[in-house]
Amino acid sequence: KNQVEQSPQSLIILEGKNCTLQCNYTVSPFSNLRWYKQDTGRGPVSLTIMTFSENTKSNGRYTATLDADTKQSSLHITASQLSDSASYICVVRGGGYNKLIFGAGTRLAVHP
Amino acid sequence: DTGVSQNPRHKITKRGQNVTFRCDPISEHNRLYWYRQTLGQGPEFLTYFQNEAQLEKSRLLSDRFSAERPKGSFSTLEIQRTEQGDSAMYLCASSLGSGTQETQYFGPGTRLLVL
Numbered sequence: 001k002n003q004v005e006q007s008p009q010s011l012i013i014l015e016g017k018n019c020t021l022q023c024n025y026t027v028s029p030f031s032n033l034r035w036y037k038q039d040t041g042r043g044p045v046s047l048t049i050m051t052f053s054e055n056t057k058s059n060g061r062y063t064a065t066l067d068a069d070t071k072q073s074s075l076h077i078t079a080s081q082l083s084d085s086a087s088y089i090c091v092v093r094g095g096g097y098n099k100l101i102f103g104a105g106t107r108l109a110v111h112p
Numbered sequence: 113d114t115g116v117s118q119n120p121r122h123k124i125t126k127r128g129q130n131v132t133f134r135c136d137p138i139s140e141h142n143r144l145y146w147y148r149q150t151l152g153q154g155p156e157f158l159t160y161f162q163n164e165a166q167l168e169k170s171r172l173l174s175d176r177f178s179a180e181r182p183k184g185s186f187s188t189l190e191i192q193r194t195e196q197g198d199s200a201m202y203l204c205a206s207s208l209g210s211g212t213q214e215t216q217y218f219g220p221g222t223r224l225l226v227l
Contacts, residue, residue, distance in 0.1 A: 004154075009152075032213070041220070041221070041223070042220050042221070043114065043116070043203050043204075043205070043218030043219050043220050043221050044155070044203075044218050045114065045218070046215055046216075046217075049213065049215070089154050089155075091154070099157060100157065100216070102154030102155050102156070103154050104152065104153050104154050105152075105153075105154055107152075
């Protein structure tokens with residue numbers, strides 16, 4: 001079954017600290033993997049996209065990694081800000097029908 | 113603001129009533145998607161259009177749900193005889209093209225509460 005699992009489910013960190021969110025997937029065939037940020041009550045916004053051959057990609061303070069062999073990805077947030085408080089959703093394109101398969105997200109709260 | 117708009121942003125209705133949501137995609141985007149998202153979960157695919165043609169519907173889309181995109185621009189999602197289990201955020205997304213690098217741009221969503 002094509003699935004995307006994220007951990008932790010929720011996370012609280014202090015402003016200025018770093019954190020890493022995890023994503024494991026069992027989607028096959030694999031096309032690409034995206035991380036989305038979703039603010040409360042808003043639609044998701046794409047942060048990064050990585051294909052099979054890419055190991056890392058950065059977008060400002062966000063750095064995503066991909067290990068296609070172990071089917072794992074991580075999103076590292078550096079020097080967190082209060083505005084980073086949101087849900088971060090891992091999305092894999094693939095699964096035979098080239099669909100988007102969404103994880104449940106990690107809810108991040110950054111406290112002052 | 114991604115350029116995708118949805119109306120209304122919030123809808124409260126009584127069980128059994130019909131509701132209709134509207135999505136206005138980014139103007140040049142040929143693909144339009146509808147998703148449903150419940151609290152603490154990621155979006156679940158409902159259906160998508162390429163121009164005015166509805167190309168795929170999820171099994172989640174029961175007979176009470178219907179979507180249209182009559183002129184290949186805006187789209188509507190109607191839910192008939194609403195049930196409490198329909199309470200969710202309904203997200204619309206649009207994209208240009210269909211390659212593997214396709215990026216879907218999401219609207220702010222319509223939050224539905226069925227009492």
